[in-house]
Amino acid sequence: MDTTLAVSEPGVNVVLQKALALAHASKSASASWGPFEVGYSASVALSGGTATLQNAPANKLDLQGIHVAGSVSAYFTFDLGKILPTICIPPFQVCVSIPFIGTVCTPQVCIHWPSVTMGVNLPFAFNLDVSFGFRVDDLGSQWGIDLLIDPFSPRFDLSPMGPVIIAAIQAQVSATLGTIPLIGGLIAGLVNTVIGTLTPLVSGIIAAFGDLINLILSLLDLLNVSIPFTLLKFDKTQTFLPANVPLMGDAPVNMTLAVLQAQVLDRELVAEASLA
Amino acid sequence: MDFVNSKHLTLQDGYLHLFQEEGVYIYGAQVTEQGPMEAGRIIVEGGKSAIGKGQQQDIVFHWDVSSQRYLPRPQDTEKKLGRNDFVLFHFEAPIPGQPPCYILGRIDKKVAFDSRSLGSHDAFSHFFMSGGEYAYRLGKKEFRLNVSDHRELSLEQHTKMAQEPVLIVINGSDPSVKNAKLVAGQTVIWAVGEGQGLSIEAYPAKGSSPSSR
Numbered sequence: 001m002d003t004t005l006a007v008s009e010p011g012v013n014v015v016l017q018k019a020l021a022l023a024h025a026s027k028s029a030s031a032s033w034g035p036f037e038v039g040y041s042a043s044v045a046l047s048g049g050t051a052t053l054q055n056a057p058a059n060k061l062d063l064q065g066i067h068v069a070g071s072v073s074a075y076f077t078f079d080l081g082k083i084l085p086t087i088c089i090p091p092f093q094v095c096v097s098i099p100f101i102g103t104v105c106t107p108q109v110c111i112h113w114p115s116v117t118m119g120v121n122l123p124f125a126f127n128l129d130v131s132f133g134f135r136v137d138d139l140g141s142q143w144g145i146d147l148l149i150d151p152f153s154p155r156f157d158l159s160p161m162g163p164v165i166i167a168a169i170q171a172q173v174s175a176t177l178g179t180i181p182l183i184g185g186l187i188a189g190l191v192n193t194v195i196g197t198l199t200p201l202v203s204g205i206i207a208a209f210g211d212l213i214n215l216i217l218s219l220l221d222l223l224n225v226s227i228p229f230t231l232l233k234f235d236k237t238q239t240f241l242p243a244n245v246p247l248m249g250d251a252p253v254n255m256t257l258a259v260l261q262a263q264v265l266d267r268e269l270v271a272e273a274s275l276a
Numbered sequence: 277m278d279f280v281n282s283k284h285l286t287l288q289d290g291y292l293h294l295f296q297e298e299g300v301y302i303y304g305a306q307v308t309e310q311g312p313m314e315a316g317r318i319i320v321e322g323g324k325s326a327i328g329k330g331q332q333q334d335i336v337f338h339w340d341v342s343s344q345r346y347l348p349r350p351q352d353t354e355k356k357l358g359r360n361d362f363v364l365f366h367f368e369a370p371i372p373g374q375p376p377c378y379i380l381g382r383i384d385k386k387v388a389f390d391s392r393s394l395g396s397h398d399a400f401s402h403f404f405m406s407g408g409e410y411a412y413r414l415g416k417k418e419f420r421l422n423v424s425d426h427r428e429l430s431l432e433q434h435t436k437m438a439q440e441p442v443l444i445v446i447n448g449s450d451p452s453v454k455n456a457k458l459v460a461g462q463t464v465i466w467a468v469g470e471g472q473g474l475s476i477e478a479y480p481a482k483g484s485s486p487s488s489r
Contacts, residue, residue, distance in 0.1 A: 107366035109403040181426040181461030
């Protein structure tokens with residue numbers, strides 16, 4: 001090989017931290033679980049993490065402890081009429097004597113249960129470890145040293161969101177039902193009915209949130225398993241100057257880096273090129 | 277705030293008509309002028325009650341989704357009354373999407389009663405579900421209803437008040453109670469002693485902050 005370019009492990013960290021600082025994305029989705037319609041969006045940002053280089057023949061870059069933080073904003077809409085039984089109030093009939101009509105007893109009124117729309121913000125954070133291989137790519141007028149992420153399955157636990165969702169819906173339903181007169185004694189039971197309908201569905205809702213977070217992660221350039229992430233790139237044509245004091249007639253020479261190889265040696269990312 | 281309008285009856289409303297004349301009345305709960313009219317018949321015959329001593333009968337409508345019209349309970353399709361008995365028309369369990377309506381009755385193809393136009397011995401009732409300062413007009417004058425939120429009272433106080441309907445007797449354009457105070461969960465009955473072509477159409481009173489439900 002005619003020429004060598006090396007990037008130290010701290011140098012690789014600097015480059016990767018710049019990439020991580022730009023790694024943020026958001027996406028939204030919606031679905032129904034029983035009577036609950038849920039519109040949800042998640043935003044994810046990456047930060048931190050430490051890159052270590054593994055010498056050949058492994059030729060790997062391990063990026064450990066990437067901090068993944070973000071939040072899921074979920075909007076729940078549900079028609080209480082699809083969950084609660086019909087209740088007619090008042091529980092007693094009220095009569096009044098009207099001289100020119102007679103004794104009039106007022107009708108019971110059956111409650112038209114309202115729809116509830118409420119939002120809940122659910123923050124999350126977890127750490128992620130990933131590994132990359134290297135690949136040299138011909139980018140036309142440039143060479144690129146790309147990172148190829150190994151397929152990964154992020155492990156994170158969103159189950160703490162369950163009680164938060166249930167508590168938020170419980171509070172909202174209580175507040176909504178509290179506005180209806182003469183059912184004060186029934187509210188606790190009615191809220192329990194709603195929560196009883198919701199509880200078996202919560203795990204499915206949270207799983208959908210997890211799927212969305214995974215989707216967002218997979219769309220981030222650095223973590224995309226389908227699209228290589230270009231860590232370094234440089235022009236194929238390089239200008240070489242004489243090593244000593246230039247003499248008359250020693251003009252700079254443009255030479256082409258014809259072939260490039262990349263590997264990790266002594267915990268440095270080393271690119272070696274043949275000149276043409 | 278509640279929607280209170282005797283021209284557009286909802287689940288929270290009732291319309292009462294006193295039958296003083298014998299005959300066969302055809303009635304219906306109409307959504308539009310063009311809708312089908314006959315929902316049932318009221319046959320008034322005999323009876324010895326004096327005005328004010330008649331018996332109440334109820335006709336209860338439900339919204340029929342397939343025919344998109346209000347239908348009475350089967351037992352209400354033919355009602356037999358004596359003179360000076362009265363009928364309270366109202367509604368049963370809510371069906372999503374059911375529209376407001378008005379009650380129309382005819383005898384010999386002539387309008388005998390119309391909830392949009394309250395006359396002598398008619399009544400309109402509304403069960404208040406939400407608080408607020410309501411106003412309505414009779415003639416050129418404005419009258420008010422101050423409806424407190426039930427959560428401002430203890431359960432016992434509220435239950436006691438809810439068992440006492442508010443009766444407002446209207447003669448001409450003069451209501452017996454000018455500024456009524458009540459609580460959500462109470463029913464107001466506007467009964468017309470003397471008058472024609474009246475309606476109760478409430479709106480948020482000026483200077484009030486409508487409470488929301």
